[in-house]
Amino acid sequence: MTAPRPSPALPRIDPGRCTGCGWCVPTCHVHLLSLQVSGPEGRKTSTLRDPQDCTGCAKCAVRCPFDAIAMVRRRSPPQG
Ligand code: SF4
Ligand code: SF4
Numbered sequence: 021m022t023a024p025r026p027s028p029a030l031p032r033i034d035p036g037r038c039t040g041c042g043w044c045v046p047t048c049h050v051h052l053l054s055l056q057v058s059g060p061e062g063r064k065t066s067t068l069r070d071p072q073d074c075t076g077c078a079k080c081a082v083r084c085p086f087d088a089i090a091m092v093r094r095r096s097p098p099q100g
Contacts (some may be wrong), residue, residue, distance in 0.1 A: 025047025029091040033066050037088035040064035044089060047068040053080060 035058065045053045045064050052074055056067040066088070068074065081089040 021092050026072065026094060029076045029093050030071050030074055031068055031076070031078070031080050032090045032092045033068060034088045034090070035059075037064045037086050038065040038084075039086055039088070040066070042066070043083070044084050047079045047083040048077070049077070050075065 040055055040063060042055055042064075043073050045055060047053075050073055052068055052070055053066050054069065055064040057063070058067075066080075076091070078091050081091050
């Protein structure tokens, strides 16, 4: 049995852009996204948990109507 390969990219959620609308939450087929209260104002923002289980499918990033989710590479390829 081979170990699962980590996805090449992970979603990065920008809390400044996230409105807490929650649209991304049901989009994740492996249930890694949830709304969490953060900051002194008690705003809700989307949060990724268990990033090792993320498949990198980018469905959450595509779904977000506010461009709050960007897919970023886990590791940059060697430079030069
Ligand atoms: S869809 Fe976008 S704005 Fe809405 S909760 Fe998810 S990350 Fe935040
Ligand atoms: S990239 Fe896919 S698996 Fe990862 S959090 Fe977004 S919807 Fe879920």
